Amino acid sequence: MPALVLLGAQWGDEGKGKATDLLGGSVDYVVRYQGGNNAGHTVVVGDQKYALHLLPSGILSPGCTPVIGNGVVVDPSVLFSELNGLNERGVDTSKLLISGNAHIITPYNVTVDKVTERFLGKRKIGTTGRGIGPTYADKINRVGIRVQDLYDESILTQKVEAALDVKNQILTKLYNRRAIAVDQVVEELLAYADKLAPYVADTVLVLNQALENDKVVLFEGGQGTLLDIDHGTYPFVTSSNPTAGGACTGAGVGPTKISRVIGILKAYTTRVGSGPFPTELFDEDGEALRRIGGERGVTTGRDRRCGWFDAVIARYATRVNGLTDFFLTKLDVLTGWEQIPVCVAYEIDGKRVEELPYSQSDFHHAKPVYEMLPGWSEDISKAKSFSDLPKNAQDYVKALEEMSGAPISAIGVGPGRDETIEINSFL
Template identity: 40%
Template sequence: MDILVGLQWGDEGKGKFIDHICPNYDIIARFNGGSNAGHTIFWNEKKVTLKQLPSGVFYSHVQNVIGTGTVVNPSQLRNEIEQLSLTYPKLIFKERLFISKKAHLVLPTDPYWDIYFENSDDYRTIGTTKNGIGCAYSNKTRRQGFRISDIFQTEFTNTIKKAIHFAYTELTEKGVEMIDFDSMMMKFLADIEFLKELSIIDTELFLNSSLNLGKRILAEGAQATMLDIDHGTYPFVTSSNTIASAACVSLGVSPSKVGEIFGVFKAYVTRVGDGPFPSELKDELEDELRTKGHEFGSNTGRPRRIGWLDLPALKYAVMLNGVTQLIMTKADVLNEMEVVQLCEHYEIDNKSQEIAAMDDTFSLALPKWKRFEGWKTNFSAISKEEELPKELLAYISFLTNQLQTPLNYLSIGPKREDIISLSEN
């Protein structure tokens, strides 16, 4: 089993690269998160954002798994499937989609809890997507959640209605505006019926038996390393573990079965929501790069914060994940710049720091910059490594040497074919 993860704060272009390597795999397995993440893919010249569906749905030979470590919103999953079927009526993928019996449900009241927490002065504001993902994982941890297998139990409707009504009443008392309870339940139960029509299986058994048969599996991570609940910029993180080792736990596959670990990062950095961001730009260049790179959340539309590449944070992410192959995206966005900078190290309390530490000192980190000569080229005319500008190759060579990890792929545009394989550097 190979694993693919993001190395920054998300939005690195993981979906595009997964789409690029999908032909090499038999199974794509999503191992964490829910509808709070969007992987953007261009298929038949159309932009598609997959929120809960794995990124292998467009390939007829690929089976797709929504693993145990995920949380599933039945309504959003139904909408995503129906919209994809409407956009691509010839695409047949539902019989190639398998959902873990042990994955947990996102209840219709969970997003309202997000709204309440974000708007209340009594709780931290962290910039959540308001999809109810944190609440679903909280219910899971408190052993008050509902697994997908529960939907087949005789008493499920009565039990779930009681739980949702309890939450609904509490939210109402707190002044949260919601839709009518009966309408909420009617919609939710209709979506549950849709969910029952899908293949809900023991994905751990399926994945391990597939490996024994020699099938190739790619574990697909949502969000990214710096948003990991344990190892990221807590509390400004997501609600699940996002690093490579989480794939084994969430999918029920032994670490001994892991092969390559792909790490995707941008030639610069972005993040959505609140939290420390040492290399953040706060001038007109930020707006320029945001516009040029179309840096708006694929799920929420929120403008992303922009910064120069953060090498100490990238070293930290490569270390945590044990990355074996690097993929850099959006090198074209930095095109036409006279100077490209990156944060080479931090200064904290007058001391130099070469690798990030996710503790209370991270918010105090002062970036120390390294300047590179910018590159100016027509990326639409480039199809191989030899045609890349020498300035970009120098940037790549520096990163490879610093990270001690090969950078094997470079994305130089938004289209599916805008990926170049690089030689050992």
């Protein structure tokens, strides 16, 4: 049963799009299983760059069926904006499938997200303001709107009424905002029904039948391990489960069908939004990583916070996801440093800690313990095999592999589709 999960092993933005695209030509289905348009992938094909926010990266691979699973929350306006943009560039998007059980991001979810974050002030989480969190909250509170609800106006109206009963009270009495009309929301959502219809499917059935017929299915997580609602740096996390277990619930495929779990690691560390970040740099090195690595959020447009590689986080990601392999990205960005610090442990209240502390307070106070590794100055972007890398670059990769607890099976040495060293096949 060739089912693979591919996910971020840090705080997201590790280069999952490049990894998914690398495999896209060899797999039959690529599935987004959680998150919404708060996640972004950049994929470079030849001299073309594609920024994807909601669509699975496999949509760029001819012959591959891209799937938006039941665990994803869908903003229809964003979906069709993305589809139209790809169609204009000659990309065939007709094979896309969307789960009828995926939840819809409504206009009131976006409004609630924005006003709540502003209201929190200094205590803000750093959300993208795109309505993702409130949509997942509606899902858990059983007042969510699903894709299939667009095809029964009576049910849709009842659900919108139930959701707005409470939300309008909050908007008007707490945030001094105007109440949102039920009819207006229903009309706006129904306008997408016919456009969505060709894509809507029972994706759970489709994917399980595909696996039964020996098709290769790749499950693509958004964000990253440390943004997982259960296993991340709570409360500075996303509203879903990007970890490997989320693929099962977010796509309706049993855990016994997963054959490989691939974690994407950046050769250094970045994160977007608020929250603790032990190796974060505020000096020239941090600015250099940001500039050379092009560290600006694909979806948010915000500069990413940058820091050195954190092996403690990598070990944690290996454990919580059951990682079988790593894809190390952006190794080329580190070219030019004489020495490269790597965080091998934390110091918390004067004690050395080598595993991620479960206590939020301890993690907030964690100070990185660094080991210095020799750098390299040679251009590695043309390397086609591991032996093509300078010795110090090879040693850096080997050190990260040993510290992280899983083999590094591929290395990104540039942004292009062909700028990848494949050490072991993922298939």
